[in-house]
Amino acid sequence: MSNRDAELYQKMIDGDKQSLEALYDKYEKLLYSFVIKLSSDETLAEEVLQEVFIKLWTQKAKYDNTKGKFSSWLVTITRYTAIDQIRGNKKHNVSLQEETDVPEEQTQSTEDLVEWKEKSAVMKQAVQKLSDDQKQMVDLFYFKGLSQSKIAEQCNLPLGTVKGRLRLALKHLKEHVSALEGGIRDA
Amino acid sequence: MRNECDKVLDYFNDQLSENEKAQFEQHLESCSECREELEELRELTADLPFSSEPVDPPEGMKDRVLGAVFEEDEPVSNEEDPVVYMDEHREQKQEQVPKQSKRPWVVRGLAAALILSLVGNLYALTNNGQEQVSDPEPEPPQIEESTDQVAKRVQLKGENTQANATAAMIRQNEKELLTIQAEQLTPLQGEEVYQVWLIQGETPYRAGTFVANENGEGAVAFSMDQLPEDVEWDAVAVSKEPDANSETPQGEVVMSSSL
Numbered sequence: 001m002s003n004r005d006a007e008l009y010q011k012m013i014d015g016d017k018q019s020l021e022a023l024y025d026k027y028e029k030l031l032y033s034f035v036i037k038l039s040s041d042e043t044l045a046e047e048v049l050q051e052v053f054i055k056l057w058t059q060k061a062k063y064d065n066t067k068g069k070f071s072s073w074l075v076t077i078t079r080y081t082a083i084d085q086i087r088g089n090k091k092h093n094v095s096l097q098e099e100t101d102v103p104e105e106q107t108q109s110t111e112d113l114v115e116w117k118e119k120s121a122v123m124k125q126a127v128q129k130l131s132d133d134q135k136q137m138v139d140l141f142y143f144k145g146l147s148q149s150k151i152a153e154q155c156n157l158p159l160g161t162v163k164g165r166l167r168l169a170l171k172h173l174k175e176h177v178s179a180l181e182g183g184i185r186d187a
Numbered sequence: 188m189r190n191e192c193d194k195v196l197d198y199f200n201d202q203l204s205e206n207e208k209a210q211f212e213q214h215l216e217s218c219s220e221c222r223e224e225l226e227e228l229r230e231l232t233a234d235l236p237f238s239s240e241p242v243d244p245p246e247g248m249k250d251r252v253l254g255a256v257f258e259e260d261e262p263v264s265n266e267e268d269p270v271v272y273m274d275e276h277r278e279q280k281q282e283q284v285p286k287q288s289k290r291p292w293v294v295r296g297l298a299a300a301l302i303l304s305l306v307g308n309l310y311a312l313t314n315n316g317q318e319q320v321s322d323p324e325p326e327p328p329q330i331e332e333s334t335d336q337v338a339k340r341v342q343l344k345g346e347n348t349q350a351n352a353t354a355a356m357i358r359q360n361e362k363e364l365l366t367i368q369a370e371q372l373t374p375l376q377g378e379e380v381y382q383v384w385l386i387q388g389e390t391p392y393r394a395g396t397f398v399a400n401e402n403g404e405g406a407v408a409f410s411m412d413q414l415p416e417d418v419e420w421d422a423v424a425v426s427k428e429p430d431a432n433s434e435t436p437q438g439e440v441v442m443s444s445s446l
Contacts, residue, residue, distance in 0.1 A: 017257060020253070020256070021253060024249065024252070024253060025249075028244055028248070028249065029241060029242075029243070029244060030236065030237075030239070032242060032244045032248075033239040033240060033241050033242040034236045034239045036239070036240075036242045037236075037238075037239040037240070042245065045244075046244070046245065046248055046251070046252065049244075049248070049252050050251070050252045050255050050256065053252055053253070053256045054255065054256050054259050056256075057256045057257070057259060058259050059338075062338075062339070064419065066419055072233050075236040076229075078236075079236070080201055083200065083201065084201070115237070116237050116241075119234055119237035120237050120238060120239075120241075123234055123235065123237045123238035124238050127238055138235070141196065141200070142232050142235055143235075145200045145201070145202075146200065146202075147196075147197050147200065147202040148193075148196045148197050148202075151196075159193075160193070162196065163193075163195065163196055166196065167227070167231075170228070170231035170232065171231065173231065174231055177234070
């Protein structure tokens with residue numbers, strides 16, 4: 001799967017528009033949904049995707065296959081682009097209350113979302129198993145991208161405590177994921 | 188002032204100023220603990236995007252996005268070329284390109300000089316195997332419209348020195364050039380030279396030699412044709428060598444950067 005991505009990416013670098021389109025088709029919904037989760041803003045999400053794919057196409061962001069999977073790299077770029085736009089864009093941060101009510105239409109071909117489908121149930125359950133404080137920590141740090149001092153302020157913690165708490169929350173999350181995945185395999 | 192090790196989270200979330208970020212990246216080179224913490228953060232958060240609820244993109248988004256994307260030309264050498272810092276997955280915003288009044292000009296001057304010297308080759312190349320070129324005009328390529336493209340640019344810095352340099356890999360058709368533009372170099376003695384190295388794993392490859400002028404400036408352009416192909420370079424470094432013949436670094440490394 002990721003080999004296919006690397007192949008497409010390489011062709012795209014050589015100027016092949018169809019390869020970029022294939023990557024777009026494959027990741028559009030995941031990235032869009034991810035930015036909606038980060039920003040709750042549909043307009044911003046589209047802008048972010050556009051910027052991400054411009055960065056890809058113009059090679060302002062470059063993927064290096066020695067540094068891990070293409071999909072991880074792509075979501076990382078997307079996260080930074082989104083955080084950056086959210087920061088500069090606070091004024092039209094429209095809240096999308098019905099976010100979770102959006103119908104889940106499975107109109108996409110299956111190939112593009114295999115990894116997402118495999119992981120989403122486990123990830124959601126694992127997050128649910130965290131304490132409220134831990135959930136908040138992960139949310140403020142990863143999904144809101146806040147600075148350490150803002151996190152300290154919002155959680156009412158000393159600045160120096162934030163890192164330890166965050167690491168603990170993330171490690172708990174990982175343990176839950178491992179346990180859930182183990183459970184699936186055993187079942 | 189905050190201890191550098193306390194900046195890991197803010198670095199991860201891109202919350203540092205340009206200066207702080209550069210400082211922290213320098214710190215990262217010598218602090219394995221921070222590197223491990225960053226790696227751990229990446230690893231532990233890698234699957235979080237998959238917890239997003241699926242949301243269908245609005246109608247027509249693909250056409251709008253790809254339409255805008257393909258309107259972008261591939262980047263040509265200019266001042267807004269990305270500066271790729273050590274932490275490569277983080278692409279650079281344009282306003283983050285360090286404001287340097289002189290250097291971009293010098294680099295561009297250097298690139299222009301290279302293009303001039305290579306324009307004959309370039310012309311020959313562009314006129315063989317011509318099919319993919321969309322521009323129907325038969326004019327010879329103009330210098331401003333050359334296909335040169337900065338593939339990567341990094342800032343080199345040293346521990347105990349003011350000396351610094353910009354290294355750029357320029358892709359020109361199928362070829363790659365490495366240019367180095369250094370300043371605040373200490374003067375050389377006798378046959379001493381500054382030697383550029385491209386490093387893969389533990390192995391250094393010679394990648395250009397230069398000397399400093401009386402203003403402490405030096406530059407070199409190196410054709411990467413002479414190096415093994417398809418190598419993922421890990422780092423670029425400049426060392427001071429006793430003469431221009433060192434096959435491996437003999438003298439001290441003055442400055443370096445990961446690639």
